[in-house]
Amino acid sequence: MIIGRIRRPAGIRIQGGRDPMAGPMHISVADLAGGAAAVPLFGPDGEVHDPLLIVDLESAAPPTVERAARQARSSDRLLVGLAKGEAHPELVRALDLTVAGPVGGAGRGTVAVADPQERVGLLYEAAERNPQATLVLRDVLRTTEGMPVPAALDVESYAYSTLLGGAEFARWLGTRGPRTLPPEAADPVLLVRDAGHLRITLNRPERRNAYGRQLRDALADALRLAVLDEEIGQVVLDGTGPAFCSGGDLAEFGTTPDLTTAHLVRTRAGAGRLIHQLRHRMEVHVHGSCVGAGAELPAFAGRIVARPDASFRLPEISMGLIPGAGGTVSIPRRIGRWRTLYIALSGGPLDAHAALAWGLIDEMAP
Incomplete structure (x- = not known):
């Protein structure tokens, strides 16, 4: 069954590729604000593609953060923040999870781990193995x-x-x-x-x-x-x-x-x-x-x-x-x-x- 071709919104910069072997797809806060997570969930093969996206939580202007939070709350995908420092609380609440380094993770929306990059990779692999269960859990x-x-x-x-x-x-x-x-x-x-x-x-x-x-x-x-x-x-x-x-x-x-x-x-x-x-x-x-x-x-x-x-x-x-x-x-x-x-x-x-x-x-x- 053909669902249709995936087209990313104009001007959206997406790092990584569609091949799951390439690892998780990273987007910036600005990408998220511009609609990167709103790309259709199903690929031409009728399968779920990119059930989980990583959002690199670098600093951004307040209007951008607000737009990104709105996009996160309405996204069909599971969005995991990757924090290198303090992340904006509104955006952390809007995301499904934020992973930070050992000195982070104070808030309920954040988990502090020794190696954040390694950990988000494991979460991505779990989502790719069972995307239906992952997305249903997120929605519930x-x-x-x-x-x-x-x-x-x-x-x-x-x-x-x-x-x-x-x-x-x-x-x-x-x-x-x-x-x-x-x-x-x-x-x-x-x-x-x-x-x-x-x-x-x-x-x-x-x-x-x-x-x-x-x-x-x-x-x-x-x-x-x-x-x-x-x-x-x-x-x-x-x-x-x-x-x-x-x-x-x-x-x-x-x-x-x-x-x-x-x-x-x-x-x-x-x-x-x-x-x-x-x-x-x-x-x-x-x-x-x-x-x-x-x-x-x-x-x-x-x-x-x-x-x-x-x-x-x-x-x-x-x-x-x-x-x-x-x-x-x-x-x-x-x-x-x-x-x-x-x-x-x-x-x-x-x-x-x-x-x-x-x-x-x-x-x-x-």
Whole structure:
């Protein structure tokens, strides 16, 4: 299918080429202000081209910065700022993420790293591998930023169901190959009640407390108990074994009978809404690997205490998906949409020290 030829606006200077092997395409603030990011997203082959652009954040006159910010807010592409010094706050807020050197990164829209050039290259590669998931995540984070939590969870789930039917997830499923469904567990979740205190413990250590169907249902039942019983003044959630929660059980991915059922299960049978309802009464204690749902669900709670060995990771983009247990809603409300995007697109772990500095957790304790 031919979409049409790509024509860049007259006078726009674009560094780099259309070949992904040439690396990320850089544009200046002036380029952005002049419409460089507004070039059509689809190439003549009908495929997404240049899903991510790097904006070199050199100094510019205020009118140029204002025009660039307007263009950034309306762009269809993911725009990552590359800051060598102080960047204009309005433009940083309008971009999807800004990467800076070790002395930068003070604001929520910025991530400070040792080698910014190397890091934006990795983000670019992730976007090129899965452009559909990347752009859907970017749109969901922007769309739900100011929405009520229940409505935002619906938007996340609609987007997730869309990607379940996409080519990128199908490719990941093919690479993963067939898996045997996990066996049933006698007690996937343990409950201990002491007067007004309820402790809920994820109890599938042999599967690193993966958020599979049986554990999810048992956790949701326990949370509903706390929602209905107002005499329960404090709820503590933790997990047994070496990891708090390793995310969705990979053996169950792609097994829901249809996409509509998958949406209703995620939003009406999942734990995210319930933890949000209980947030003023709820504390989560995490340790070890907190992957996918293991990072997304705790972020709904009013307080998170992490052991020093805790690390947080959102790997869904590499699977052609976005976080689907509420992470596009819960995590941005703690650390902002910019750093949420960074964790998801980089796919790498965030250690407990960084999580504390960013506000993803509230306390680090043995």
